[in-house]
Amino acid sequence: MLIIFISYLVYLPTTEYTKQYYDAEGYWLFGEKYFSTGRFAFLSYFNAIRGYFFPLLLAPLTRLSVNYGWTVMDLCRLLGAANAAAIFGWAGPVLWHTVRGGAPVSLGRRLQFAALGFALWRDYFNFCLTDFPALLAIGIALIGLLRGRGLASCLVAGIALAAAVNMRPVYQAAIPAMGLLVLLPAVGRPRWWGGARAVVLAVGMAVVMAPQAYSNHFHVGSWSPWVLTSMPDEPNLFLQQLGWGLEMQKYETHVGQSYPLASMRFEDQRGKALLASTGLTTFTEASQYVQLCLHRPWRALGVWLRHLFNGLDIQYPTPYILDVYALSWPLALLNYGLIWSGLLALFVRKWPRMSGAWLRPGLVALALLVPCLITLLTAIECRFLLPLHLLLSAAVVFGTAPLRWWRAATGRWRLAVLASYVVVVVAGFSASASTQRHLALQPRHILRDLPFSDVSADDFLPAPPPEPW
Numbered sequence: 001m002l003i004i005f006i007s008y009l010v011y012l013p014t015t016e017y018t019k020q021y022y023d024a025e026g027y028w029l030f031g032e033k034y035f036s037t038g039r040f041a042f043l044s045y046f047n048a049i050r051g052y053f054f055p056l057l058l059a060p061l062t063r064l065s066v067n068y069g070w071t072v073m074d075l076c077r078l079l080g081a082a083n084a085a086a087i088f089g090w091a092g093p094v095l096w097h098t099v100r101g102g103a104p105v106s107l108g109r110r111l112q113f114a115a116l117g118f119a120l121w122r123d124y125f126n127f128c129l130t131d132f133p134a135l136l137a138i139g140i141a142l143i144g145l146l147r148g149r150g151l152a153s154c155l156v157a158g159i160a161l162a163a164a165v166n167m168r169p170v171y172q173a174a175i176p177a178m179g180l181l182v183l184l185p186a187v188g189r190p191r192w193w194g195g196a197r198a199v200v201l202a203v204g205m206a207v208v209m210a211p212q213a214y215s216n217h218f219h220v221g222s223w224s225p226w227v228l229t230s231m232p233d234e235p236n237l238f239l240q241q242l243g244w245g246l247e248m249q250k251y252e253t254h255v256g257q258s259y260p261l262a263s264m265r266f267e268d269q270r271g272k273a274l275l276a277s278t279g280l281t282t283f284t285e286a287s288q289y290v291q292l293c294l295h296r297p298w299r300a301l302g303v304w305l306r307h308l309f310n311g312l313d314i315q316y317p318t319p320y321i322l323d324v325y326a327l328s329w330p331l332a333l334l335n336y337g338l339i340w341s342g343l344l345a346l347f348v349r350k351w352p353r354m355s356g357a358w359l360r361p362g363l364v365a366l367a368l369l370v371p372c373l374i375t376l377l378t379a380i381e382c383r384f385l386l387p388l389h390l391l392l393s394a395a396v397v398f399g400t401a402p403l404r405w406w407r408a409a410t411g412r413w414r415l416a417v418l419a420s421y422v423v424v425v426v427a428g429f430s431a432s433a434s435t436q437r438h439l440a441l442q443p444r445h446i447l448r449d450l451p452f453s454d455v456s457a458d459d460f461l462p463a464p465p466p467e468p469w
Contacts, residue, residue, distance in 0.1 A: 001089035004114045008081035008125055011118075013074075017126045020072060021255050021320045022262070024127035026050070028072060031058030035066075042211065046219040049237050051166035051227040052212055054130050073126070080125030083132050088114035091139035092390060096398045098146045099361050105398055113397045119334055120389070123318035130167040131383045135390070137164035138171060142364055145181050151200045154182065158204020166208060169227045170371045170384075177366035184360065235282070242289045243282040244379035246271040246303060249435050250310035251379045256322035260441065264324065266310070267438045271303045289377075306435075307376045311385040312339060313432050319383060324439075329429075336428040340421050342392035345400050365391075 020028050033045040034056065045055055061079065064070045092113055093105035105113075124132065137160045144157030161178055164171045182201050183194040209225035216222045230236045244251075249271070252264035274296060275281075283289050293300040314335045315328045368387040375384035382389075406414065 001085040003111070004089045005081050005085035007114075007118070008084050008122075009077070011122065012077040012080065012126055015123055015126055016322060017123070017320070018073065020076060020127055022253060024076070024129050024320075027055055027128050027130070028058060028062065028076070030055035032062045032066075034059040035063065043215060043218055046215055048220070048228045048230060048234075051169070052215055053163050053166040053208060054128075054133060057133075058128060076128045077126055079128060080132075083136060084114075084117070084125050087132060087136050087139070087390075088117045091136055091143065092394055093398065095139050095143055095146075095364075096394050098143060099364050100399070109397055113393060116338070116393050116397060117390070119331070120314050120317055120338075120393075123316075123320075124383070127319060129319060129383075131386055134164045134168035134171060135386055137161070137167065138174060138367065138387075141178065142181075142367060145178065145197075145201075146360065146364070151196065154197045154200040155204040157182075158201040159207050160204075161201070162205040162208035166212060166227060168371075169229070170374055172226070173370040173374050174367040177363045177370065181360065181363045181367070184363075238378075239283045239286065239289075241378035242286070243275060243280075245307065245377050246275040248379045249306050249438060250313075251381050252316070253320055254324055255320040256324070258322075258326075259324040264321070265440055266435050267440045268303065268306065269438070270299065271306075274299050274303065304376045307380040308385075309428075309431055310435055311372075311376070311380045311382055312389065313428070313435070314382050314389075315432070319381075332429065332432060333425065336425045337421070338392055338396060339428070340424040341396040341400070341402075343424070344417065344420070345395050 019025070027050070030045055030047060030050060034040055034042065036044045040059070042052075042056075045052060058079075061070075061075045065072055065075060089110060093110050097104050121132075140160040141157040141164065144153040144160065148154060148157070157178075161171075161175070165175070178201075179198065182197045185191070186193055206225075212227065213223050213225040216224050216228060220228070222228065229238050247268060248265050249268040250266040252266075254262055254264050274292065277296070278288065278292055280288065312335070313332070315332055316326075317331060368391060372385050372388045378384070409417070
């Protein structure tokens, strides 16, 4: 963890970013709101679609900026370096070892895992976004339930799970799997032990969720413990996302000068036609989306599969892109190799027969991957599939021994493996090029949505053909 922490502290200041953007800037300003009255006041902050927990974590850092002159970027980078060290140096390897058993993950493999994460995600840690902190919280919750022997670990797991849900509400989908995990019988414990663990887990969740319920009640009169998806008489964010998910194959955010808009929308013509067939411009009820998918299941499946690929197709190691047309094929090649290796490990490996021993790993996989499945319905971004990305990385780095396999394999198997690699890479670049060709300008956006203010009508002329990679 110390090696990773120092490496990021050295690297992050060398990037070209000089400020927080959009959601990242918003979270920092939310943290400042807790002190907007001159002293800390919990009810000073409220946002219907952003929970209180992450801004509350940032609140002490905002005081370091105001009172002691620390720059916002330095503080966010310090937080990002600590987050990277915790995920790549501790949570990922420990969770893998806890689920699979055997010897602890070696230092060499931990550093390989961290290096792969650095290559694919390094610039995300410049910004105070919730994706990695929420994933770390889910990791803490799973480790607490799997490794903890007492009720205190269940309490910590409940706090961590509720924190993840508050930061990223999509992790509500992990709660059923976590609930089953806590109820599993423990060796040498009485039958009532699972129930006691469940009660303590719920108490831990209540510690985090009660303040959200209090804030919701104070500001909008609702005692809901969840982050609200909309204000009264305003559009529901999730329903809006369902419509955007049909219109777009992928979404990215631009903050440089190479593209005239902040919104990089990769349009989905087939998805837009599917939405148009309903006669709606947006969904007002979730049942409308369900009915559409039931009537056109294969077209809906096509939309979801394009989202799956584009969510896995990392073209930039950053959430905020400075140069849209920068050469990115080396990163894409590494990523396609990772996807290929993960698929190979999944389908070629000899798996033992299903047994009770598979219950815990299966529930861990559900807790991590069901939230990813839900995000496939929305306007997909690569960070939405972060649990799946890191699970593939862990499977490749921690669960395979490629040199040993290569020496033991026959010539026919080696040829088949190399052929499958070529197929996956060619298919990946081809599908990515198809998506890149649908990058569209959005002239209907008002000027305040643009990353720079000196915009003229000429800026809305068609952009030059993008370099696919």
